[in-house]
Structure formats: C-alpha cells, structure tokens
Amino acid sequence: MTELINIKGIGKTSLARLNQNRIMTVDDLIRTYPSKYRLNEIKSIHKMILNEEITIEGTLNKNPLVYYIRKKLTKMKLSLLIEGKNVDVTIFNREFLKNSLFVGDLLVVTGRFQTPSQLMASDIVKKQNYLEGIIPEYKLEGISSKLFSKWIDYALHYQFVQIEERLPEYILKKNNLLEMNRFFQVVHHPMTLQDVEQSQNRIKYEELLEFFLRLEIMKSEHKDTFIRKKHYDIHKVKEFVSSLPFELTEDQKTATNDIFRDLKSNRQMNRLLQGDTGSGKTVCAAIAIYAVVTGGEQVALMAPTELLALQHQRTLREYLTPFGVNIAFLSSNITGKDRDLILDDLKRGQIDLLIGTHSLIQENVEFKRLGFVVIDEQHRFGVHQRKALRQKGLSPDVLFMSATPIPRTLAITIFKDMDISSIHSIPPGRVPVITEMIQYESVKASLDRMKDEISKNHQCYVIVPLIEGNEESSSISIDEAFELVSNGLPKGIRIGILHGKMKSQEKESILQSFYKNQIQVLVSTTVVEVGLNVVNATFMMILNANRFGLSQLHQLRGRVRRSQTQAYCHLVHDGLKEEESRLDILCKTIDGFEISEADLKYRGPGQIFGEEQTGIPRFKMANFVLDQQLIQIAIEDASLLIQSCDEKSVELKKQIGKTFETYHLD
Template sequence: MIDYNSIPVTMVKGVSAAKQQELHAFGISTVADLLLYFPYRYEDFHVRRLDEVKDGEKITIEGRIVSTPVVQRFGKKSKVTVRIMVEEWLVSATWFNRPYMREQLTQGRDVVVTGKWDQRRLQITVATSEFADRGAMRKDTLQPVYSVRGKITQNWMRKTIAQAMLQFSETISEVLPAELMRRYRLMPRKQAIAALHNPQDAQAGKQARRRMVYEELLLFQLKLHAFRALNRERADGVAHEASNTQVKEFVRSLPFELTDGQKGAVTDILADMRSPYCMNRLLQGDVGSGKTVVSAIALYASVCSGYQGALMVPTEILAEQHMRSLMKLFEPHGIQIALLTGSVTGRKRKDVLAGLQMGAIDILVGTHALIQEDVFFKRLGLVVTDEQHRFGVNQRSILRRKGMNPDVLLMTATPIPRTLAITAFGDMDVTSIKDRPAGRKPIKTYWVKHEMLERVLGFIRREVDQGRQAYMICPLIEESDKLDVQNAIDVHVQMQQAFPNLSVGLLHGRMSAAEKDEAMRAFSSGSTHLLVSTTVIEVGVDVPNSTLMIIMDAERFGLSQLHQLRGRVGRGEHQSYCVLIADPKSEVGKERMRIMTETEDGFELSQRDLELRGPGDFFGTKQSGLPEFKLADMASDFAVLEQAREDAAELIGMENFWTTAEYRPLHDMLKQEQLFQGELLD
C-alpha cells in the first residue's frame, strides 16, 4: 500500500501548483499533512424547534416563505426582509447587504436559514440560507471550520479535504497496536480522521478526537522515552565523586538550615551527578524558595570531584548578585570563582579566560558571554542555567558543548504545571521545591480600581518615609494608539511631579544594557526611592529594602507573570505589599485579580494560569520547547497525557517493542523523527 506521507498534495484533484504554494504556508505538503489538518471548531446546522432556543443564540430553522420580500436601502447598504412560517410561528427573516436575495425569496418556497435569533421580535438575522429545491443541503450536519487565510477559502478547504478522503482514505493505515485499541476502545484511525472532518454527530466527533489526541500524545511520549532510553544506554557523562562527608561539611557551614524541599532537591541532584549518565534535570521552585543554594551545593560537589562549574543567568545585574552570594559561601572553602559578562573587558577578561583554561578558576558565573567562542574550560563538569526559559535552546546547548557531556541543571522560578513539565520538559527529570525559607512574611496583595490611585500614592509616601522603596510596573514603554494602558515613560513623568522630593528611576527594555544596570544599581543601593519599570524587572536583583510593588493595568498580565513581579518584594524583614491597579472588563481579568489576592502559592497560580490562558501563552516565548499539537490541549487533556506517558514508558521498556510486527508502525514513526542520530534533547 502507498504511504500517504509520501504522496504530494498536488495528487489531490483540484490542487493546482498555485494552490500547492498557498497550502505550503499552512505546513501542508503531502496528502497526510492535508488529512491531518483538522478543523478547530464546527458549525452546527441541526434544525431546532423555536421553543428550545434562547435569545441571541445562533440557530438553524426550516420553513416556508409566506410573504413577498421587502427591500430597504440605506445609501450603499440594504436589507431584505421576508416572513417564514416555521412550525406554528411566523418568523421575520432579514438578509443584510444581499439585495440579490429578493429574486430567490419567492412565496411558497421552502428555505433553511442559519443566523442569530431575536426572541422578542421573533426575528432571525440570516448568515447563510439554502433552498430545499436545490438538492444537497447542510441542514442537520456539523460543518468543519478550518484555520484559513489568503486565497484558501473555507469552502475550498472543505471540498479539497473531502476529495482527498475520497481518493486516498485507503492509504491511511493503523499505527496503534491492537492491545491499546482494545484497552481504550479506540476508533480505528481511518474512521477517526474521517469523523473529525465530517462528524455524523457530536458523539462521533468526540470519540474521533479522543482517539487522535491519544495517538498524538502517545507518539510524543514515545519520542521522549526513546530519547531517554537511548541516552541512558550511553554512560559517557561525568561521574562526580564528591563524598557525603564533603557535602555535609559544606551544608553545615551555611548560615541557615536547609528546608525539607531543598534537602530533597539536593538528594535528587547528587544522585544524578554521581551516576555515569548525563544529568538533565529541571529544578523549579517558587520565588524565594532557595534554588540558588541548592545549585551552590551542586557546584561545590562538582569542584570537589575535580571539575569546573558554570552558572549562566540572563542579566548582568543578576550575574553580579549570584557572584556575591556564591563568594560568601565558597571563599571559606578556598574555591576560586570568577565573573564573565559583557562589562568584563580588556586585561580583566583575558585573565579570566586564561584562568579558566588552565583550571585555576573553579566556577564561572556570567551571562550569555559564557558561550562566546573564545571561552574554554579545562574540565567542565556541571552547567547550571538560571531562569532557563530566558535562553534559547541553542544558547543552552552551546554552553553544554563547552565540556564533554557535563551534567546539566536548569532552574526556573516560574513554577510550571505538571502538565507542561511533562511536555515541555518531558526529556528531563523535574524536581520541585514547594516550601519557603522560615521567617518569610506573606506579601499582602490588594486589588484596587484606577480611581484609587491617589490613595496608592499616599501608600508609596508612607513606605518611603519609613525608609523603604517601591516598584511601579507598567505594561508599555511608550504611549500606544491601539492600547489604552499606562506606559512607563508617561508614568515616570507623573511620578516625578507627584513626588518632587523623591528620586524616581526609570527602567525599560529599550534602554542600553549599561543604562539598565545603572538604573538597577541606583535602586539596589537605595539612592532611588521609586522605580518605574516595565516587566524587565521580572527577573531582577534581590533588594530586601523594597516593600511595595504596584502593578498598573494588572489585568494585562498573566497570573504567573503577576506572581513573578510580586516576588520582587517580600525579601527582607519588613512587611511587604503588592497593589494591583486594574479595571478588568472581562471575566478572565476579574478572575486573575481575585486569584492573586487569595493565594501566594506559585504552583497553584501556574495551574490556574494554564486553565485561564492555555498552554500557548504560558511561557510567552517560542523557544520554550513547548510542542505544538494538532489536537491535544494541555489543560483539558491532562488525563490522556498521563496515560499516554505511562503507556509509552511500558512500550519502550518491552523488548518486543523493537522487534515485533505489531509495533512496527510506531517504531517506524520514531525512525522518521530521526531519534537514532545520537543527539541529546535540549
């Protein structure tokens, strides 16, 4: 049988070379691509009784025309109105800007119309209409709605996919083993694809979707488990040999007690580091959960084993902060630590590079300057990346290639829901720190409307008078014609006028790196009382004296981002506050504000954020590694994802998975993914 993956889409009747080019923009090159281009929703053309319909609903009704059409004109616009007898009701039907309908709407003719229902007037505003005497009709069907643009129309896409099914449905072969099909009572693949494009009813559509979602998630999980299985076979990583005694001695030297979460994370990480396989672990924890200390223990273990460590962070100011923190911890133990950022130049930079290459530097802390071509390590054993989602996949992999398969520890303060951790980081082990250091006071969070700004300004004055500092976050840099939201430059001017005796700083993404660093240093040193900023502050420095976070137009941010911003305060001994200034118009916006005032748990917030926004917007970056699925949805299909994950692990662990004919279709699909090239997932 011909595989539909290899049949060019031009073999479908009606697809010209020009249409082929247009389809290419949709990612459609083959018949398989076309048949797996599923609709994102359906239009329901089932005829309904009027006593079952609510006001404002989109409905389809069937009746007989009982009046002559009336045409009204308003300049270039027009409307045609006619009376239709529907069951025992006399309904008024109106077509806007289609004067040609007058000729077709003849008395006594049977018609099916779809449109918006006005219960009070017994009136329907018609979107589409069909006549019984013209043959085939859409009534009593679910019509697929595809994502289309340009010259590809909805009707053309429907006809072309129907034609492809007619010509090539026999080339669709089953890929799932019979045992899984029986276990979950799944619809056959050919039937499921046909039903997704043309469901007979809602139930058939649901069953078809369930089948294809499971297939999609199983294949993805098989890919991840195959990667892990193949990489586990390659014991060519760094086997660190730091003893428990050495690590315990270092932990005892810390000026505080580790939390249970930190202890658990250290146990997981050290077990990975001591094995001959490459560690690939994600350490996630809420703001202030103590991830840096855990990474410091891992770096110490690497140095004790005779290797070097690297810590890469997204900003210079954060690199300097980590440098100071680690120096306090490591200096008593004689460990040499150096800083490499864009600001380290000339002789100083040459000395760092030379010391690194000779092995005189044990740990290098820096920004993406660490991945420049002239940076060479003598014996790199551990790579730690902080706020890993701020770096692209390529940047992270370049740093890893500076050593011979060093262990990799990625850290994030954006707690990731388990659903996304399984997908975006499915090739990694995930460790979560869920507790917080003792003595941290909860941040009090308030939601106020814009008209209360004067009271908020009074709050700023009181905090500054007590020797504290405040942030004010705005969603934009400059004024926008399209968005009626606060912008940092205007707000900065307003705050300077409101507080003429205070030092008001400004920070935004269009400033140069030197200007940003200067603004942050002024705030860190306490010389700036109020810092007006965009979200560039989200991953910033630790300023224990800042106790007030004000977020303008807070409804424009996602929950996770709001939580990250809130985490910039509450780092010292004084009570801290977060004030959300928002007038949300949508229910989602109001719900965000309510959730923020109710909980400080970043893991709970991240799950709620996923439910409100969906997975596509969660990371806000294409380099997050989040896969794009055709059908599966990370929020609603979590149970299927979990099951697919278990099934994939079971299959990959079975010897006959790689040899038996029943599993060959799945095995072949993994081969198509080029899984066997020896490359690590990043």
C-alpha cells in the same frame, strides 16, 4: 499541490494575512482547527444564572452611549427590553457598532448577567445576522471565522489537498478514533456535540502520541553516562554550611542531600532543582559548588540574562569568597584584555567558578577541569545551548534550576530522564504578598497605595507587557505607564524606566540607582521577572495583568517578596469577568506549584515553560492536567509503536524522526 491563492476568495491581502498567522499551505489551512465552538442557541431570560454565559434577544430601547476610558479601551452601554424587562448591557471595545444600532432593532446578545438587570456582553449582533447551531471559531489575527470557514469548505470540497491517514488501522480501531477524511469534515462542521467530542479526541490523541513517541526516541538514544565519583572535603563543606546566617529549611536539606547523593555516585548527575522565587535554590547550589571546588574541579553557572547572572555573582561572592573560592564573571560586555585575562586564568585552572550568560558556550571558553555545571532558569535555554556547556568538560555533573515550578506528575511524565528535587517551603519570616485585582477604572487605588509605600521610604515596581503600543493591541506601553505614574504621584518622586532594548551600561546604571534607592519607582517590562533582589521594594503594580500567564505573574510578584516587611501586588486589568476568575487564583494562593497547575489548565505546558526550550509543544487541544486518561493511552501506544514494524508504524516513526530536532528534545 494547489496553492492558497487558488482558493476562491483568497487574494493577495488575504494571503498575506494567512501567512502572518503561519498558514503557508492548503494543508496548514485545513489543519488550523477551531479554537472553540459556539453553540448558538437563544434562551429565555428566565433561564439566566448569574455569571454563567447565556444568549438572549431583546429590543434596543435607547441610543447606545460610548465612554472612552483610555487609549484603545472603550465601553459601550445599551438598554434592551427583554421579555418585558429592562436590562442594562455593557460591552468593551465595540464603539464601532454605535452608528449601526437604532432604537427598535432586535438584537441577539451573548454575555453574563452580573445582576438580574445588568449584563456584561461579549458579543452583540442583529437578529437577522445571527446563525444558530454549532459554529466553529478560529483564533486568527485579521481574519473572521466566517470567512476562514468558507475557505476551508472550498479546499475540502474541491480536494485541494491530499489527505492521508498516518495512524495504523489497529490504533484507530483500538481507540475508536475518527478516520482522517471523516475527521476533517467533522472538526470544521460538527452537526452534534458528539461530533465535537470525537473530533477533539482525535486531535488530542494525535498530539499526545506524537509527543510521547518523541520521548521514546529520546530514551532510546540517551543512556546513563558513568563517570568518576566526585571527591570533596566533607569537613570544609560542613564548616561552610555552619557559617550560613540562617538554618536550612527541611526542603533545602532534602534537596542538598539529593545533590550530594548524585555527586558521590558514579552516574552523571542530571537533576532539576525547582522551587518558588525566594525558596532558597541558590543556597543549595552554593553548597554543591563549594564541595566540587574543594575537590579541585571547576564549576560553570549559566543564566539566561545578564541581570540574573549578575545577581548570582553578588550572592555567590558573598557566600563563597570568604572560603577562598575564586569567582569570575563573563558576558558579551566584557571584551579586550579583561576578557583575555579571564579566559587565560580559566584555561590554567585559576578560576574556580565562572558565572555568565550565553558567552560561556563560545568555542574559545576553555576550562582546565570542569566538573560541575549549574544552569539556572533552564527552560529559557535551547537544548543545543545546554549541551554546548556540558561538553566543555568530561561528562560534568549537571544541575538545572527553575523558579517556574512544575507539578510533580507532569515533571515525571515530561522529564523522564531527569531526577527532580522540589523546594516547597519558603524560609521562615517571609510575609506573604497581599495580592488584589484592580479594574483600570479604579487605578487611583493603586497609585494611592504606591504613595503610601513611598512615604515609608519603600520602593515600587510598575510592570507593563510591551515596550511600545500598537493599534491592534489595547496594552499599555512603557511610555504610557510612565506618564500614568508621573501624573498620579506627587512631584519630586524619582521614576526610572527599564526594558530589554536598552544598552547594557544604561540598564546597569538604572539598576544600581534602584538598588541604592536613588530611584523610588521602576517602570519596567518583564526584564525584572528573575534576578532582581531589592529587599526594600514592597509594592508592585502590574498593568494589563490579563496579558500575562499566572506563572509569570507569580514570578513577577516574587520581586516584592524579599523581606519580612508586608508587600503588596495589584493586578490591574480591563474588567472582563473570565479574566477575573483566572487572576483570582493569585489572590488566593502564594503556592507556586498550585499556581503552575492552574496555569497548565488555562494555557498548557508549552506556553508556560516554552516550546523550544523544553520540547513541550504548544498543543492545539491536549491538556496535560485535564487529559490524564488519554495521556496514559498515548504513553502505552507510543511504547507499542516504537517496537512495531508494520508499514504505517515505521512511516510514522520516520516522520517523527524528521521533526525531532524541531522540538529540541534533550
């Protein structure tokens, strides 16, 4: 096979950049499809519709002005004469264009009109450099779409890679799909919008077919496991439920009944309990844990982070210790004699409930009689980790919990082998968080709100996407955020920093100080996304909110939705219109299921729930929400292929089988 370095125009530097983009072979090159297509068509200003993208041309009639808003964020303003009308144009992070633009230049501008005379631009180019037609755009770091397109043309023209059709002919004809050789020409150089639609349809179909074939293989390899029914003391369980300081919501009652129905059956429980942060999943798990303990069996609860595991320890000790449940905690930080004592007690059956992180799956962790496993934030664990914990007992019942709600239609499609319980309602008395979008230029409004909350003796979070900044990214680092807050608040306010690279003891010290209100403002990365329950925290400012997915932002916002006090969340962003429309969803709803569905439309399930953890690939094109018709076709065809014995079908199943472990399907 010809190597990338043999393609004209690819030298050592270009090769390194390709490798950084996970393009290692010529096959990778031609299978890197356009992320979108740009229809380059210059229109008259009279066809302008406010807030809809348009490409127009005009003459520069004033020298551009550049404003430096903050580190790695600039704004350039231009004035254009367009069809006899003056239009003010604004574009971000294009300050390098200033020295190449001169009064009298004819420019082509793409963007959205915010008013009839103000345009927010996404691209500016001189007229002589503008290409009309359907232009493919590739989402690559450090490589222009124009250059990448040339390399693909060269590879295809000189047949640097052997293109083989892997779909059976009857599948191609049945679904009117492009044959592979024709597909590569069309996807990288469409002549018409119909070409774009046909090529995208082939990509979507193949992605979905491969995914559902994996599910079919999974179904054929995993059968129901039958076990001895659980025995528990129903009177003690009722006494425990009656002791709770609140009434269960209807959703909690339904979910608890689902779990107990599984416990009483002779089929191994394999249930997903999902619900928003603060919806009361842990209480449902606590009731089930207590029931299993009354039957003389042990329980393991595994969480992905020490922070979340410690929170579970606090909550479950409060619920269960008064009822005689012996609870122990295990993490990598517990060593020596303390660890040995826990492991010995566990093996002898002296510990009823063991709570911990990945430490629970180590070989020397042995239970006497493990009957029930609870795995929280299950999508953060790989399949092998989940499987290792299950194997600590003789087919224990397993309850998975997730605070990232999955729309039911998607959950049923993906988790075919799993029963699902959903908690939609929030315990009464909780006040919805007021969420607002704030442009970075107006960040003072957020700092003023923070001052107001601190004056009421409340606490605040400031969230950033990165620990450290870099030259390529315009994201604010944790140190820059600390400086912003320190300079914007009165002296004497106690500010702490928390991130994942800190040592456990240091993190625990910061957290304890925040719990005790010794720290009033906590500047943190997403390490606080789950597991932190500080009811006195009533304000959160999320910097570079546009860098997060909607579901993750909703999870973060849940940190200040812990009491009956009004809480606020400010989404600070860079002012791009398309980001505003996405973030606006969070301002309009607090329903995690609705937010998750919106996130699926924008990003796809692999990015929300994780590729390795759930087995949901990061599709290049297919969308589980928007492509429902194609999904049904792919499901039917996967079922046909799994039974088919023709040469192409058998070969395709072999290829899927080889990559089966890569996707970690459970």
